[in-house]
Amino acid sequence: MAEKKKMKGSMITEFYKSLAKGKIYGVQCSKCGFFDFPPKTACKECGYHDMKLRKISGDGELLFFSSGNLPPKKFAKYHPYAYGAVELKEGPTFFTQIEGLDVSSVKRIQEQNEKMPMKVKAKVKKMAGMNIVIFRVVK
Ligand SMILES: [Zn+2]
Incomplete structure (x- = not known):
């Protein structure tokens, strides 16, 4: 930010x-x-x-993620959440919050990371009074 x-x-x-x-x-x-x-x-x-x-098309591929252990102060109340690297269809890689993943345990995070890359789609989410670009997993 x-x-x-x-x-x-x-x-x-x-x-x-x-x-x-x-x-x-x-x-x-x-x-x-x-x-x-x-x-x-x-x-x-x-x-x-x-x-x-x-x-942007909003299409991308999630390369890896973690549980965002050290969120910026204003996002602390949303913790834990998945935070990962998305490669946009247009080329750039962007780090942001990812919806649709299980961050309840280290084991679950590892299991899901083994399935990368995963298809994701961009969306706008209001967090801490700001409009943030995040991605959600496409099932
Ligand atoms: Zn140029």
Whole structure:
């Protein structure tokens, strides 16, 4: 969430406004076509400062997860929850909360991790007064 403070500009404002409506955008570099998520104002690939908002498909694959043992203070009341790495269909890997997994024991977490990658779908969830992009397991 430290990232949120660094983000500036109308494109980022638009990203958060859209989240409130349940729409999830990434950004694409208008020079080299590199796709990034969450949106950044500059291209990680070529450094160009013209990133255009592009709606993401919401499809991704969960690579691994844990029970998020050290949640940021404002998310502590939601603990325990699954926290994992999702590779978006568009390319970028994003770390976030995952719904639909059993985090009741270390054994269960290990068993589910053996089944990776798992298909997941993006959704917007209101947590701690913010709209957060999370993923849920597609059954
Ligand atoms: Zn670029």
